[in-house]
Amino acid sequence: MANDHGPAGGDAGHSSRLDEATGTHTVGHEWDGIEELDTPLPRWWLTLFYACIVFAIGYVIAYPALPGLHGATPGVLGWSSRGALAAEIKAADASHAATRAAIAATPVEDLVKNPVLLRAAIEGGRAAFKQNCVQCHGAGAAGSKGYPNLNDDDWLWGGDIATIQQTLEHGIRYPGDDATRQSQMPAFGHDGILTAAQVQDVVSHVRVISHQEPASAASQRGSAIFAQNCAVCHGANGEGGRSVGAPRLNDAIWLYGGDRATLTETVTYARAGVMPAWQQRLDPVTIKMLAAYVHSLGGGEATATAPAAPPATGQ
Amino acid sequence: MNAPDPRLAMTADTPVKLYEKRVPVFPKKITGPFRRFKWAVMVLCLGVYWLTPWIRWDRGSYAPHQAVLVDLAHRRFYMFAIEIWPNEFYFVAGLLIMAGIGLFLVTSVVGRAWCGYACPQTVWTDLYQHVDRLIDGDRNAQLRLQAAPWTVAKLARRLFKWSVWLGIAFLTGGAWIFYFADAPTLQRAFWTGTADPVAYATTAVLTLTTFVLGGFMREQVCIYMCPWPRIQSAMLDEKSLLVTYKHWRGEPRGSLKSAKQQLDTGLTPLGDCIDCHQCQAVCPTGVDIRDGAQIGCITCGLCIDACDAAMAKVGRPRGLIDYCTLEDAAREAQGQADTPILKTVLRPRTLIYFGVWAAIGMALLFMLGARTRLTLSVAKDRNPEFVQLSNGAVRDGFTIKLRNMEDRPRPVTVSTSGLPGALIYTDDMDDHAARPVLAMTVPADTTLRLRLYLVGPVGTKPSPVLFQLKATDRDGGQDQVKATYSTPQGNGQ
Numbered sequence: 001m002a003n004d005h006g007p008a009g010g011d012a013g014h015s016s017r018l019d020e021a022t023g024t025h026t027v028g029h030e031w032d033g034i035e036e037l038d039t040p041l042p043r044w045w046l047t048l049f050y051a052c053i054v055f056a057i058g059y060v061i062a063y064p065a066l067p068g069l070h071g072a073t074p075g076v077l078g079w080s081s082r083g084a085l086a087a088e089i090k091a092a093d094a095s096h097a098a099t100r101a102a103i104a105a106t107p108v109e110d111l112v113k114n115p116v117l118l119r120a121a122i123e124g125g126r127a128a129f130k131q132n133c134v135q136c137h138g139a140g141a142a143g144s145k146g147y148p149n150l151n152d153d154d155w156l157w158g159g160d161i162a163t164i165q166q167t168l169e170h171g172i173r174y175p176g177d178d179a180t181r182q183s184q185m186p187a188f189g190h191d192g193i194l195t196a197a198q199v200q201d202v203v204s205h206v207r208v209i210s211h212q213e214p215a216s217a218a219s220q221r222g223s224a225i226f227a228q229n230c231a232v233c234h235g236a237n238g239e240g241g242r243s244v245g246a247p248r249l250n251d252a253i254w255l256y257g258g259d260r261a262t263l264t265e266t267v268t269y270a271r272a273g274v275m276p277a278w279q280q281r282l283d284p285v286t287i288k289m290l291a292a293y294v295h296s297l298g299g300g301e302a303t304a305t306a307p308a309a310p311p312a313t314g315q
Numbered sequence: 316m317n318a319p320d321p322r323l324a325m326t327a328d329t330p331v332k333l334y335e336k337r338v339p340v341f342p343k344k345i346t347g348p349f350r351r352f353k354w355a356v357m358v359l360c361l362g363v364y365w366l367t368p369w370i371r372w373d374r375g376s377y378a379p380h381q382a383v384l385v386d387l388a389h390r391r392f393y394m395f396a397i398e399i400w401p402n403e404f405y406f407v408a409g410l411l412i413m414a415g416i417g418l419f420l421v422t423s424v425v426g427r428a429w430c431g432y433a434c435p436q437t438v439w440t441d442l443y444q445h446v447d448r449l450i451d452g453d454r455n456a457q458l459r460l461q462a463a464p465w466t467v468a469k470l471a472r473r474l475f476k477w478s479v480w481l482g483i484a485f486l487t488g489g490a491w492i493f494y495f496a497d498a499p500t501l502q503r504a505f506w507t508g509t510a511d512p513v514a515y516a517t518t519a520v521l522t523l524t525t526f527v528l529g530g531f532m533r534e535q536v537c538i539y540m541c542p543w544p545r546i547q548s549a550m551l552d553e554k555s556l557l558v559t560y561k562h563w564r565g566e567p568r569g570s571l572k573s574a575k576q577q578l579d580t581g582l583t584p585l586g587d588c589i590d591c592h593q594c595q596a597v598c599p600t601g602v603d604i605r606d607g608a609q610i611g612c613i614t615c616g617l618c619i620d621a622c623d624a625a626m627a628k629v630g631r632p633r634g635l636i637d638y639c640t641l642e643d644a645a646r647e648a649q650g651q652a653d654t655p656i657l658k659t660v661l662r663p664r665t666l667i668y669f670g671v672w673a674a675i676g677m678a679l680l681f682m683l684g685a686r687t688r689l690t691l692s693v694a695k696d697r698n699p700e701f702v703q704l705s706n707g708a709v710r711d712g713f714t715i716k717l718r719n720m721e722d723r724p725r726p727v728t729v730s731t732s733g734l735p736g737a738l739i740y741t742d743d744m745d746d747h748a749a750r751p752v753l754a755m756t757v758p759a760d761t762t763l764r765l766r767l768y769l770v771g772p773v774g775t776k777p778s779p780v781l782f783q784l785k786a787t788d789r790d791g792g793q794d795q796v797k798a799t800y801s802t803p804q805g806n807g808q
Contacts, residue, residue: 118743140698151702151712153746211707251705296742298702298710298768 096124100285108165108288109303118292125293128286132278141297145256146273153299154253156245157181160301165291169284171277172245180277183244188229189268196268198225203263209238209250210258339461340534340601342444343454343593347620356432357441361487368493372396377722377759385495391760397683400720402690409679413672419550420668424660425638426555427547431615434543436536437599439487439529443480444599450476454596480530481522488525489518534600537613544610551608552641554659558614559639560594560605562586563648568605571629587635593625594618594636604636614638688720689727689757691784691794701801707773709802715767717784719757726787729753733780734771734800742766754787771800777807 063075143149205222233246240248370382392399504510565588602611622636696712740749799807
């Protein structure tokens with residue numbers, strides 16, 4: 001209270017005095033009778049503060065800390081976040097090693113016989129797909145115009161697991177891989193093989209066999225042209241030809257589109273999609289897992305049982 | 316606000332410190348009905364806490380055999396015949412709500428009974444204060460020892476007492492870990508040094524907190540740290556039982572000698588309180604109940620025992636300090652009779668608390684009886700929402716979870732209804748094997764996660780579809796979940 005002071009303000013207050021109630025000195029200022037105690041920092045706080053400083057010095061020595069022009073000081077422990085990540089990845093890889101070895105040792109057709117291994121392969125493939133495949137085929141593997149939907153039951157080159165694996169390894173029309181899947185549709189209109197009217201007739205025929213429009217005079221004419229020019233790859237009834245990756249034409253699925261304009265464009269200029277040969281970038285086990293994943297998406301076909309080879313011995 | 320604080324005004328000769336140091340409490344030994352009740356509650360609480368993890372319960376080969384077990388690692392909570400999965404956590408939430416409302420109910424009827432008898436802080440403080448009396452002697456001996464200089468003998472005695480405290484802290488606080496793992500196995504592992512580091516860390520922390528809170532902090536926890544006394548203070552009303560010093564009977568207080576003097580000199584006779592300070596001496600939190608209800612009073616009733624004993628000695632009726640509601644205190648002060656106990660207890664507030672409490676309990680029991688131990692959940696693929704197939708049909712993908720919460724494998728079928736002619740298959744089957752109903756076995760105590768494909772016949776319109784899970788063993792049981800079948804025409808909603 002102000003009763004032990006002189007009048008408020010003035011220089012008279014500029015001297016520190018002992019406050020009896022608290023046993024603490026004042027700072028020596030007075031504002032309208034209000035004084036400030038010069039209470040020291042609590043000792044525990046001060047101790048912690050100094051401890052933090054000591055800790056910080058140790059930290060700067062031990063860990064990367066002081067920034068420089070080309071990076072921070074490395075610290076005597078040699079720790080780095082990138083190094084920690086590498087160690088974690090290494091540990092994760094090590095924990096997968098046994099499964100990967102088992103997948104490596106199993107022919108891809110036989111994965112189906114081992115449900116546990118198949119499950120592991122599908123999950124591994126799911127992860128690899130997100131990293132490598134979604135850019136073209138989409139996160140849900142549903143594809144888009146020119147990029148096949150991998151969920152459906154329509155396969156250009158074959159949908160059993162071994163065929164999928166081969167497609168993954170060598171890609172499609174991929175330069176630099178001798179075993180890549182190769183085929184080339186002629187640009188019937190552009191190269192003058194068919195006239196524009198003939199192209200329209202073929203398009204009519206294709207739309208008839210895919211049940212998009214009723215038969216017409218044009219489709220009758222197109223049927224003959226189709227038999228001469230297209231059936232060799234796409235089949236007499238448009239059932240497709242997997243040996244050359246010729247799409248099935250008499251179904252409900254279109255890679256580029258089944259409307260007249262798109263079909264006209266396709267027949268006139270031809271189509272030739274490209275897929276990378278993934279064996280140049282991915283290891284065989286990852287490719288096998290990707291094959292298992294793609295095969296599991298719902299349209300996977302059973303491996304055709306090869307005709308049993310005659311026993312070499314025993315006869 | 317111009318008047319100076321009287322304490323500050325005294326500065327010149329007696330400097331007042333703004334920090335008040337704790338006055339250690341050395342409660343005196345006392346016997347009586349409340350003390351006996353406190354013993355009984357302590358034995359019950361500590362006994363239940365200590366022994367429960369050791370009760371065995373046969374659950375067959377798929378689940379642990381501990382009656383009460385919180386299996387965090389496998390996300391299961393076992394309580395005798397009840398097994399709770401994380402998705403059924405509302406049972407635990409319901410129990411916690413019941414505990415909360417139960418505390419409201421108890422508080423509105425008998426005041427701070429939780430604080431006085433059952434609170435772990437009270438139980439352990441009481442136990443530790445008993446250890447003090449066993450080792451250092453009763454109140455006066457403890458006061459003398461406290462004031463005595465630090466000699467080797469005092470140090471030895473203190474070290475001995477602290478070791479006993481530590482031992483009790485280790486045995487009781489440390490026992491907490493047995494609720495989270497198989498107790499006998501964990502105990503063996505603990506002593507052989509092979510238990511999980513978490514077990515040692517938990518034991519260390521709980522031993523330390525028990526040691527510090529029960530040995531050194533004691534009533535300071537109630538007075539300074541615990542929010543509950545404040546909440547309870549707000550919840551008490553004029554019909555809640557409080558430990559009450561009946562000042563209209565006790566005042567003016569005075570020793571027997573001064574009472575006699577008063578009588579001899581013909582002045583106003585003194586009240587019944589003989590100012591023996593026994594109520595204060597036995598108080599575990601060191602308050603003087605004669606100052607009235609206060610936050611330090613945990614209503615343990617030990618001062619009632621002390622006062623009754625004193626009154627018996629001087630031949631006056633018991634109950635100068637007694638459990639009493641504020642309402643009855645006012646009536647008694649005016650010489651009226653107490654309200655009948657039933658009228659105090661059965662009042663709208665307590666009945667509503669009890670009603671809510673009982674309703675939640677009944678609801679939990681009903682849900683426990685009606686819950687299914689075999690459940691299905693279905694999540695529809697959003698990308699892609701549907702897949703066009705070659706033949707014109709449309710296929711939708713789903714992720715389904717079959718949850719078998721029983722400790723035995725269950726044979727089940729999965730089927731759909733709402734889409735006549737629909738076929739289903741999983742991602743490890745090929746589409747030629749698709750059929751209307753899939754049979755499979757869900758392993759015991761397991762959630763089976765499947766990718767399921769649903770193909771509607773060509774031309775099927777988008778529509779709601781019902782997924783059905785049926786157990787095909789003798790016990791049966793089923794679950795069903797609504798979902799939608801999407802096609803390029805729409806999403807079936």
